[in-house]
Amino acid sequence: MSTLETSSLKLIAFDADDTLWVNEPNYVNVQQRLGDLLSHHIDQPTLSRHFYATQIRNLQLFGYGAKGFTLSMIETAIELTQGRVTGLEIQQIIDIGKELLAFPIEVLDGVRDALETLAKRFDLMVLTKGDLFDQESKIARSGLGHFFKYVEIISEKDERSYQRILQRYGLQPEEFLMIGNSLKSDVLPVLHIGAQAVHIPYVITWAHERVGEEQLQGKSFATLASMHDLLNWLEVTAD
Missing domain, CATH: 1.10.150.240 (Putative phosphatase; domain 2)
Structure with missing residues (x-):
């Protein structure tokens, strides 16, 4: 498992669906x-x-x-x-x-505690792709919105999208961390622009978001079992 130097970290972005809640x-x-x-x-x-x-x-x-x-x-x-x-x-x-536009939001275990602790130390962002109305509704229904300083809902998560996020917020790659359940969307493009990523797998992955083992060769990132492990990995303790 890779390690992260948190002293340079300014913004932590979280994927939404199947990272923060069941989708x-x-x-x-x-x-x-x-x-x-x-x-x-x-x-x-x-x-x-x-x-x-x-x-x-x-x-x-x-x-x-x-x-x-x-x-x-x-x-x-x-x-x-x-x-x-x-x-x-x-x-x-x-x-x-x-x-699908109104299902009850089931926040995943460990998410609320992790966000509550991290929001006191870092700027947090929801960075998700999808329909604007749908994603905004899920954020509101989740009861997690107040933890996030920024919300970005984009059409696709690729290298250009992440580069635009860094430019928009005046960040260097080492100052940005992305956390999500998709290797294709939340990890690989982030690593390709020189930023950091954490993979927290979900029990179900849509076929379109799966990647082959060959695409992961030589890539350095952390994989955590659940959001419960995030604070320990970041070496951040709750107050």
């Missing part, structure tokens, strides 16, 4: 319900493959989040049934998609 299981549940709804039209493996391909194809148009997910469900249903899906079934798809 992906809600999407898995909705996709399973889509499969149940269309089971008389198409088998689950075919649906899953087609739906994933539709989501990835639509990212450039709709971005990440519940709205794009719902539109991709509707498109998938129309394509796989060759237009035979009924208006009632489309309404049911819209209804289960709407649930």
